[in-house]
Amino acid sequence: MCREPLHERTTIPRGIICSDGVKRTLIIRLMACDKCGSTHRELPGGLVVPYKRHCTENIQKMIDGDTRFMHWNASTAWRIRAWWDAVTVYFLYVAASLKEKYGSEFADPPVLREVVQVLANTNNYICTRSAITPG
Numbered sequence: 001m002c003r004e005p006l007h008e009r010t011t012i013p014r015g016i017i018c019s020d021g022v023k024r025t026l027i028i029r030l031m032a033c034d035k036c037g038s039t040h041r042e043l044p045g046g047l048v049v050p051y052k053r054h055c056t057e058n059i060q061k062m063i064d065g066d067t068r069f070m071h072w073n074a075s076t077a078w079r080i081r082a083w084w085d086a087v088t089v090y091f092l093y094v095a096a097s098l099k100e101k102y103g104s105e106f107a108d109p110p111v112l113r114e115v116v117q118v119l120a121n122t123n124n125y126i127c128t129r130s131a132i133t134p135g
């Protein structure tokens with residue numbers, strides 16, 4: 001992205017499995033740059049992890065191994081933990097870089113919700129859909 005101001009092109013539905021296990025549809029804004037034509041999906045603060053069907057709270061529980069109120073099966077939790085193991089170092093380095101460069105504040109150690117939000121909004125989130133797929 002060229003860091004020019006973005007404008008709303010349209011809104012699009014985005015399905016998500018919430019912490020109560022109910023699948024809901026969010027309406028999110030698709031933002032576009034007039035200069036370079038790139039697009040950016042504006043994610044609601046801390047609720048959605050890019051490319052993941054579960055909400056951030058569910059994903060944090062899977063990472064933590066929290067099995068209370070589970071709305072997922074064991075293989076989903078295994079894949080999420082494998083994804084987290086693969087991306088944690090990258091996320092933490094980017095968080096440290098953003099903290100040093102812009103003074104961004106994070107918990108110590110940074111938590112999933114804040115790191116994902118900052119990475120997505122600064123265009124540093126990497127798509128791991130096929131690049132880092134365990135098994």
Ligand SMILES: [Zn+2]
Nearest residue numbers: 002033035036
């Ligand atoms: Zn642009």
